Amino acid sequence: MKFVPFSKLCLLATLLLGSSGIFAAEMPTVIVNPPIKKDFIDPIPISVSGYSGEVASALKFDLESAGCEYVSTDKAHFLLTPAPKNPAAVSGLLTTSSKNEMLRKAYSGAGDRALAHALANDVILALTGQKGVAGSKIAFRIDQAGNEEIGIADCDGYNLIAITSDHSLTKGPAWIPGKLEIVYATWRMGPPQILLQKLASGERKKVVGLPGGSHSPAVSPDGTKVAFISPRGGSSPDLYVVNLDGSGLKRLTTNDDDESSPAWSPDGRTLVYSGRHKGNSYLFTVPSDGTGTPGRLKVIGVYNATEPDWSPDGKTIVFTTQRGGFEICTVPAGGGTSTSICAGEDPSWAPNSRTVVFVNRKGDDRVLSLLDVPTKRVKDLRRIAGSCSQPSWTR
């Protein structure tokens, strides 16, 4: 067991809180209440000028993927420019079209993209009252020539790091909430086993590996348990829960419904998953403590639902449906009428319960895109060589 210096812990804490050790100098600002409700559905018309290079491109990606629309000055409700006479690498002056000042801040102490992300997050906070997710991390599966590894990157596709190089199949990464730790399934030793990897030390340990394999891990919101799928019962794959240390294995389903892709409710009490019944795939929920039986979630408007993910605010389940192509859909967490949003598959919610990262098939490859669910706007991430899928956003 290695001793982790306190400074490192602080760094981790800072990271997980979404800031990146960036120094931001705030200047006197007239405080205005956020003029946009956080669940806005019409894009926010904003004019952004005076930025160039990486700062301009990172800022554009961040603001557009958060539901802003770049428009000319005369059509804009809000204006963003660098703060006048400020020597900092990146600064921002945000006003309403009637010149009410909403934000005036300067940033230093990191690379241009990181500073732009910090500014974008402050702009979104000033506009909507909700924390932005610019520059936060996603993990995903990368396939290059048949080798599948786990990669992590900023949610715009920059700063890619491969965290495994096992030259095998590696699937389904999921973050431990609040920690720089990821679980995933590896086929390296035969039938898949679920491993936990600490990103800062590279240390790996086995969480679970049942006969027949264990895959599709989902980590509980309190970071203590993993739900996963295993065919160990001998007649069909089923849903199990185990503690992160490998103890306390529980089986939650015993039927023939071919369970797949579990996800947790934010209170940790319920799991949602996809199951196949008489040829069609449906969403089911089941208590996570093993005390109840599965119930079908009412999803009006689709006959085929897989790969659910539960929003961190608890309100909405996003999933994949298939009619011809794949589509991203949402349904209220208690069941109801589904809304089809765009083409794509395997969605994962961002911490803001608004943005989703998902997969698109392009030729032989799969690529990642961001979706702003209420405005239905899609932005493609910077392309990463190979085929990327199974994205998971830090929580």
Added chain:
Amino acid sequence: MKLTSLVTVSCLAFVLAIGAVGCKKNPTGITPLPYGATPRGNTGGNAFPPIQPVTPINTGGENGLGKGIAGEGDTIPMTGNRNINDPARARNTDQFAADTVYFAFDKAIVEQKEMGKISTVAEFIRKNPDHDILVEGHCDERGTEGYNLALGDRRALAVREALVAAGAPADNVHTVSYGESRPADPGHGQAAWTKNRRGVFVLVLPAR
């Protein structure tokens, strides 16, 4: 040892670099995957802590099986009594290469016409109980990835059930799902899909 891995990493990086430059299908601006080739701490100024190379994986046997978790619907639960992941046990993929079982679209039922293959494999394992069979379940690319992993499990289990019904000892038959990740034919049409919906038999030899 260290030199070998360094050379491997360099070669890989070179191959990847060539791939990224040479492949005209790739639009410009695509990030090549830095398989260990890039200093893992340098993430371009974004304050993300250094990512260390991963530790080797413990290749020991299976986890505790959690007694008392058998379900009512279980036909032939897997016990894990026989360790097929022992590195001393070689695998033979040729022995039953002609006996691959094929499935209909979105189905996990072993069809009557495949039963001859099942008998061949079941007979062998019955006569050679020091060997094991690993059944790989595979899918075409038309489902979602999560769904296909479960479907691959289901196909492998269907083949296992058929083998046991044909006389193979249950403990000697193991399963693994590869979902859609190991297609026999990488194409995207009906011809390829038909070949990819399959159950493959891998013979696991006794420890040397």
